[in-house]
Amino acid sequence: MRHRRRSSHASSPWPGSPRLRARPGPTDYRWCAGSPGIFPASSPAPRYPPAGIFPAPRRTPPYIYTxxxxxxxxxxxxxxxxxxxxxxxxxxxxxxxxxxxxxxxxxxxxxxxxxxxxxxxxxxxxxxxxxxxxxxxxxxxxxxxxxxxxxxxxxxxxxxxxxxxxxxxxxxxxxxxxxxxxxxxxxxxIGLRDSGPHSRGPRLHDFRHSFAVSTLLRWYREGEDVECLLPTFTTYLGHSKVRDTYWYLSPCPELMNEAASRLEARWGTGHDGRRDPGSAHRAFLHPAPHAAT
The missing domain is CATH 1.10.443.10 (Intergrase catalytic core)
Structure with missing residues (x-):
């Protein structure tokens, strides 16, 4: 007696891929390319991973040479x-x-x-x-x-x-x-690094950070229009975006203070006419999401 082979395509939600989905559990989740999240097949509402489930990227703090x-x-x-x-x-x-x-x-x-x-x-x-x-x-x-x-x-x-x-x-x-x-x-x-085989200390790449910080700090102290000069400096450093150059503000408190003072002088007054002492600092609390190189 010949048994007709049952086609597995009929039960597959992806035509041409009958074995792509495993046996469904209590909740059948599907991934839809281009969708904002992972969601149950029975519900169109997106579900997102809990906050903090993925570790935030860590950046090596730069060393600023004297x-x-x-x-x-x-x-x-x-x-x-x-x-x-x-x-x-x-x-x-x-x-x-x-x-x-x-x-x-x-x-x-x-x-x-x-x-x-x-x-x-x-x-x-x-x-x-x-x-x-x-x-x-x-x-x-x-x-x-x-x-x-x-x-x-x-x-x-x-x-x-x-x-x-x-x-x-x-x-x-x-x-x-x-x-x-x-x-x-x-x-x-010369004592800038411990003598251990896996010691931590300054890197060659920190010369780049130090150069950028000292240049920006000198411009601020000399009263230069840093916002006007920054696109040229970005090109000089080989950065593709100005925001990558702004990242060099973060490791140097002295440079942050200079930049904050300049911003407070320009934007430090709120809509009600009163001075907002935190406005300039907030502008630099969120530098570029990745380290400039």
């Missing part, structure tokens, strides 16, 4: 590792460039010789974050420091063959992990 700490770090770098060769000068120049320009580590290491125009004092960053090129103008003192390094580097005949601006002994290309390793050792030596 000028004295940067000077000590650069000085200590010149006595780190082998004295023979160009390595010490390469790492010192690299760390100094990061501190003076706020560039990302990968952007600085990726500089080719042709990207460094010492005549005009301009760096060309090619395919930086977001796949975009950008120009970074240099302060004259930074240009001179790069020129001094380039002359010292080319004293070594083998280094002249490299197409990269930053090179190591034996024409070896500088890699991010090499720079991180030296930085960790130097910061331990």
């Amino acid at each position: 000028e004295e700490e940067i000077e000590r770090l650069l000085e200590a770098t010149l006595s780190w590792g082998l004295a023979k060769g160009i390595n010490r000068q390469t790492y010192q120049c690299l760390f100094g460039l990061l501190a003076a320009t706020g560039m990302r580590l990968g952007e600085a290491i990726g500089l080719a010789r042709a990207d460094v125009d010492l005549e005009a004092g301009i760096l060309t960053l090619r395919e930086a974050k977001g796949g975009k090129d950008r120009l970074v103008p240099l302060h004259p003192t930074t240009t001179k420091a790069l020129a001094d390094y380039a002359a010292r580097r080319d004293d070594y005949r083998i280094c002249r063959k490299s197409g990269w601006f930053f090179v190591l002994r034996g024409e070896q290309r500088l890699r991010p992990q090499y720079a991180e390793r030296v930085f960790m050792g130097v910061t331990r030596r």
Whole structure:
């Protein structure tokens, strides 16, 4: 006797996918693409996960260097590792460039010789974050420091063959992990980091945070129109949105106070004519939802 095979498609809510749904329980939940939540098949009302069920993203608090700490770090770098060769000068120049320009580590290491125009004092960053090129103008003192390094580097005949601006002994290309390793050792030596193998302390990327904070703080103190300058500064840092640059306000209380005072002077009066002392502070309580890089 032939049994007609029962088609499972008839009971499937998704045509063509008979086994997609498991056996229903007390409440049959369905997921609808593009819907605002997960809801029972018998009810159109959306249901959302309880608040706090997913942990909030955590950001590593940035370390803001003082000028004295940067000077000590650069000085200590010149006595780190082998004295023979160009390595010490390469790492010192690299760390100094990061501190003076706020560039990302990968952007600085990726500089080719042709990207460094010492005549005009301009760096060309090619395919930086977001796949975009950008120009970074240099302060004259930074240009001179790069020129001094380039002359010292080319004293070594083998280094002249490299197409990269930053090179190591034996024409070896500088890699991010090499720079991180030296930085960790130097910061331990000068006391900015504990001596343990998994110690926490300042990062190379914190040079970028420190540069942004010091620049914004100087503008506020000099009475510059920061709101007008901020879009240009955003482009300089390579941020895609101005709000990413505003995130640098959060780790520095001194900078927050300067910004708050400026905002209170402009928006500190309510509709009833009375001053609202908390209005400016609230404007900075919610910076960009993700850390700027």
